Amino acid sequence: MATKYSAEVTIINQLGLHARPAAKLAQLCQQFSSRIELRLQERTADASSVLALLMLASGKGKSVEVIAEGDDAEAALKAVVQLIASGFEES
Structure with missing residues (x-):
């Protein structure tokens, strides 16, 4: 059975989850075999x-x-949380 991990993180970059950070996040998530989702209130998105x-x-x-759920879920969760917490590396 696949292991499931979750964490809450706050969007801190000025423009929120707009096109550039969304693309950066999607590219990061595609490097993992685990299924990664973002949930905001009642809405869920494939990351x-x-x-x-x-x-x-x-x-x-x-x-x-x-x-994050899957074989590399823990590493995937850590990478995604780090990217979001860094403000998507936007200055």
């Missing part, structure tokens, strides 16, 4: 899909739950 991430419409200050 490897730029369009799904954009549809979340997650702005600055919103908390999202990152859920």
